[in-house]
Amino acid sequence: MIAVVTGGARPEHVRFAYQAQAELGERLLGWWQVAAAAPPPAAAPGGGSALGKLRALWAQGGARGVLAKMPDVGRAALRAGGETLARRTRATRLTDAENRLFSAEIAALVTRVRWPAPERDPAGLTGARVVIALDAAPAVAGALLLTSSASALPGLYHRRLDWVIAQVRLAGRVVLEGWPTLLPTDSPESCRLRVAALAGELLIEAAREAAVTGHVTERLLGAGRPDAPLPADAALRVERDFRDGWLGAELQRARHY
Amino acid sequence: MAWQILLYHDVNWEEPRALRGLGGTTTPDVFRAHVAAARQVGDVVSPAEAAQRLALDPRGRIITFWFDDGLAGVARYAAPILAEHGLTGALAVCSRFWRRSEPFWRFQLAHLVTLGRAAPLRAALAVPPGASLRDHVLDHFGAPALAAIDRIWGELPAGERAAAAHAFMNHDDIAALVEAGWTLANHTAAHHPVGEARAADTLAAQFEECAAALRDDFAVDPPYWVLPFDRPGARTADLTARVRAAAPERTLVLVGDRANRPADVAARVLHRFFVPPTLPPGALHRLLKGNA
Numbered sequence: 001m002i003a004v005v006t007g008g009a010r011p012e013h014v015r016f017a018y019q020a021q022a023e024l025g026e027r028l029l030g031w032w033q034v035a036a037a038a039p040p041p042a043a044a045p046g047g048g049s050a051l052g053k054l055r056a057l058w059a060q061g062g063a064r065g066v067l068a069k070m071p072d073v074g075r076a077a078l079r080a081g082g083e084t085l086a087r088r089t090r091a092t093r094l095t096d097a098e099n100r101l102f103s104a105e106i107a108a109l110v111t112r113v114r115w116p117a118p119e120r121d122p123a124g125l126t127g128a129r130v131v132i133a134l135d136a137a138p139a140v141a142g143a144l145l146l147t148s149s150a151s152a153l154p155g156l157y158h159r160r161l162d163w164v165i166a167q168v169r170l171a172g173r174v175v176l177e178g179w180p181t182l183l184p185t186d187s188p189e190s191c192r193l194r195v196a197a198l199a200g201e202l203l204i205e206a207a208r209e210a211a212v213t214g215h216v217t218e219r220l221l222g223a224g225r226p227d228a229p230l231p232a233d234a235a236l237r238v239e240r241d242f243r244d245g246w247l248g249a250e251l252q253r254a255r256h257y
Numbered sequence: 258m259a260w261q262i263l264l265y266h267d268v269n270w271e272e273p274r275a276l277r278g279l280g281g282t283t284t285p286d287v288f289r290a291h292v293a294a295a296r297q298v299g300d301v302v303s304p305a306e307a308a309q310r311l312a313l314d315p316r317g318r319i320i321t322f323w324f325d326d327g328l329a330g331v332a333r334y335a336a337p338i339l340a341e342h343g344l345t346g347a348l349a350v351c352s353r354f355w356r357r358s359e360p361f362w363r364f365q366l367a368h369l370v371t372l373g374r375a376a377p378l379r380a381a382l383a384v385p386p387g388a389s390l391r392d393h394v395l396d397h398f399g400a401p402a403l404a405a406i407d408r409i410w411g412e413l414p415a416g417e418r419a420a421a422a423h424a425f426m427n428h429d430d431i432a433a434l435v436e437a438g439w440t441l442a443n444h445t446a447a448h449h450p451v452g453e454a455r456a457a458d459t460l461a462a463q464f465e466e467c468a469a470a471l472r473d474d475f476a477v478d479p480p481y482w483v484l485p486f487d488r489p490g491a492r493t494a495d496l497t498a499r500v501r502a503a504a505p506e507r508t509l510v511l512v513g514d515r516a517n518r519p520a521d522v523a524a525r526v527l528h529r530f531f532v533p534p535t536l537p538p539g540a541l542h543r544l545l546k547g548n549a
Contacts, residue, residue: 101286181272181282198270255280257370257390
């Protein structure tokens with residue numbers, strides 16, 4: 001059985017949980033959320049939108065016990081998530097068009113999967129053979145832990161598209177890597193969501209294999225990632241690059257040979 | 258009545274190395290919006306139903322979603338999105354790619370360029386300074402060019418070369434789409450530019466090799482021969498005659514960026530609109546309304 005863990009209730013988490021249920025079906029033990037049920041509506045990108053309503057649905061599910069909080073591991077994740085969200089929302093927003101697209105994507109997933117998910121006691125997490133986690137996750141004895149790393153900002157800040165990458169780690173070791181499909185019209189926020197969506201897809205792919213074989217066949221790009229911390233104004237500098245048309249020019253440059 | 262065929266390649270959250278160097282991947286969220294926009298404009302149907310309706314009903318708009326090359330994201334993302342609406346699509350495949358017997362030479366080229374191998378490729382292919390490597394290979398297509406690409410490709414680790422094949426569907430992926438009611442089409446054995454002068458002599462052999470593989474692997478005999486590349490102004494003047502000579506009963510499928518009329522179906526030549534991955538849904542709506 002496969003357990004899904006998310007570190008929050010932002011759009012990428014909502015999408016990941018639904019996608020996992022749609023694709024893993026009966027093999028899904030349940031999902032657990034290790035952060036707040038929903039971000040503060042006023043601070044959330046697209047607050048009051050269709051996406052906001054879906055978040056509310058998500059939060060409602062949590063209230064019914066469909067999303068079981070795990071306070072022992074949740075506080076740290078919540079703290080980190082809250083800081084990240086606050087920083088992001090000052091600098092990045094989905095455009096209206098992007099918001100409509102991602103809302104439609106999540107809404108379609110909602111209609112595809114069985115809802116509500118089977119109610120599970122959080123203690124059931126310990127019965128999982130594989131735990132897949134978008135963001136942080138608790139270690140579960142006896143289970144393979146697959147986590148993802150899906151940050152766009154460092155690569156965008158360094159103007160290195162090959163560093164805008166989704167990774168899946170098995171017990172801390174990178175086993176899968178993929179580049180997201182980016183469009184010249186993307187914003188920094190939609191790039192971030194695309195990397196997260198890809199990370200979720202790779203996690204599900206890895207979980208399928210790990211649940212059967214106990215391992216994941218490596219597929220690496222060898223692209224590397226920057227180690228140095230980003231300056232405080234990194235997001236604002238990325239915003240400026242995007243306003244200047246950097247992404248479209250960079251994508252075009254990569255295809256002009 | 259007009260039949261508009263929308264041409265896509267891959268639909269995927271992920272862009273493998275080769276596709277990263279080519280572009281052309283539509284993200285699932287954008288594709289979902291395209292499907293919704295198309296359904297607002299007309300009925301989305303299979304090629305077979307479209308041909309029938311075009312002959313019988315002179316009003317309205319019919320639309321078909323078409324995918325060239327047999328890329329993996331079509332099965333994984335496009336098919337479920339279409340299935341949510343009870344729809345299927347048409348899929349043009351190359352036999353050596355699904356059988357994993359040969360990599361797609363253009364993907365090899367793009368893959369190598371993204372690994373920083375443009376300089377040895379340009380030297381091996383004698384590309385003049387300032388000229389486009391991509392265009393040069395097509396303009397000088399032939400066995401020597403393919404051999405030069407293969408030679409540099411062979412320097413990559415075996416695992417990397419094998420992994421590149423996963424950009425394409427395998428046999429089981431395609432069989433599942435056939436089972437779900439998708440229309441298969443013949444896109445030649447290896448995606449050579451058989452509609453252009455330098456490869457035109459192999460047109461019949463390339464299509465017939467793929468036709469045999471489609472019969473052997475999927476028990477289908479598609480009526481559609483889908484021309485690889487179809488660069489504006491690059492078709493041989495006798496393209497249609499060559500197809501007619503090789504297979505009088507087949508329908509030649511081009512790009513052409515225009516809607517199809519009953520006369521096109523009767524002439525067994527179809528045209529498709531290439532849909533850019535960045536096309537906003539509203540613009541697709543206008544394109545479909547404006548070109549009927």
